[in-house]
Amino acid sequence: FIHAPHAQSYLRQSNGVRVYISEREDICTCKKDDFVCLSIDNNIYYVAYEDDFGPMNLPSIFEFCDMVDCHLTSFPTKKIVIQTLATPQSRTNGIFLIGAYMIMRRGFDMGKVISLCEPAMKLIVPYRDVSPGKQNFFLDVKDCWGGLVKAKALSWVDFGADGFDVEEYMALDDPLNADLHEIVPGKLIAMRGPIDATNGQNWQDVQRMDGSFSHRVFSPNHYVDILQQFDVQAVVRRNEPQYDKQAFVDAGIAVADLSFEDCTSPPVDVVAKFLAIAE
Template sequence: IDSAIKNALLMKTSCLESVLYSQRGNPKCTSINVAPSYSAQSGELVGIELKLSTGTPADDMTDFCNVGLDGTLALNTDQSTTANPVLEDSTRSEILNQEIACSGRSFAHEVMDRVCIAQNIKPFKSTNKFRCFRPASACTYHAFCDDFGPMSISSIAAFIKQLDHELSSFPSCKVVLCAEQGRRALTNAVFLLGAYMILRMELGAEEVARRFEWLGASSVEAFRDASFSTPDFGLTLHDCWRGLERGRAIGWVRAPSEGEQWGMLDVEQHAHYGDALNGDAHVVVPGKLVAFRGPQDLACGDFSDAGGRREFSAGYYAGVLAELGVTDVVRLPPPRG
């Protein structure tokens, strides 16, 4: 504890300065409490928590700073969640030092070199130090029922391309992936960052999971089946990352060099036919298995738009399956239409 307190005192009050930065001319902090912060899993000391209480009940706000044993800092405006060591001092104070209105805790955490993840912070203007990264198209999942992910391989590819572009276009900046509010949005953002680490950086699923241990299990949510009923199983982030790692190992999918294909998958073709407007057909095992929605017996034409969804004829799917190299079809559900 003595070494941690000494480390905290040697921060030259930068932690307090960042908290009070927006209060210049109207200081509200009237009390400071210092307490050790321990890991819930191991019970080991992980830092010193400085609790700053505001001066008026109307403010009803307490700021937290956590000084980690390694000298990193965290700012958190949620009293119910222990803060985590995050970015170095300058970046952390610029990103997190702002008043926000949200139900969840605010954080920004560097998970790999020059790449951070943040949630519940206001959109900030990109500078020569860091970039606000909000890849809406790649992070959007089109649900069937109450499902919310995981993202398709085409979405993963789009995310990797966008993040590569950010990192190469702004080599002196840290890129901050700003997740939307909610556990599901954070889960999808974490999944995409983990997918980047596995496919682009070629890390293993275990190492990726370790880089997100600071989040805690309650911060994310297991993926579920495409229904509105109570799910009887959950697909965890670790499950998905292990699948990607295995797919990379056997050559099904990999992050390509310029102009090359993503392993055995044609990502553009996958995105096209995976769209519900183009057939909702997906390559499950490259060169071996394709899954698609059962066709309808339509009066005329290849497709029909009715009841808020698009249905396709058997003739339409015959052309799609021929293009995908399918030679045999197995029908699972009963005939439709």
């Protein structure tokens, strides 16, 4: 991580290092003879719910990896400087993305990623829950890297030529389409709980008190075709039922009710029942 007083001297060193990270203001006055800049915040962004700011999702990581590889190839004699805003949140996302690139495209293990990023680790902050107010749990960048390492090792995520369908992911991720994610390929899917829409509609937009758009809800009928494409056999309702399960049952999809208090850890008996269904 380079700062303004030493930026130019760092970038002129012949030390074999080709990728750096810096706050935008720190190198804006440097002569760009030896480097090119890649701004994260101008190209990749996180859509916040409340005060959350990350981590970035898989399409963002994939896009960042492609951008870095493209810059390294297009400018073979220059150093690449990843630029962030001068905020802890932006720095954190930048460092997370660089570590993710090392894991997904360079095959580095956790030890090497942490070692290379260690000088910048004191400048970052942990990720927080989407819920507003006081937090009782924080997610460290190292935990996110560890998840990527594990997912890659298990082939749950693959950034190879035919391993990741960005368009499908983004279409299903969109809260106006499905708000659905395949967590374990061929095994587990997470989605927003369906709600019975009025007049038998497949989806319905919800307005705020002032009449502006708030969010979109989906009925079971909307999800049936999507779940059948993934060969889903059972749906587990974690919250209190807000829809008639018959649409799923008629489509050959079983429904199990395993509700427990929101924002809490599931009781042991709920965990046992869930694992039995999953297996």
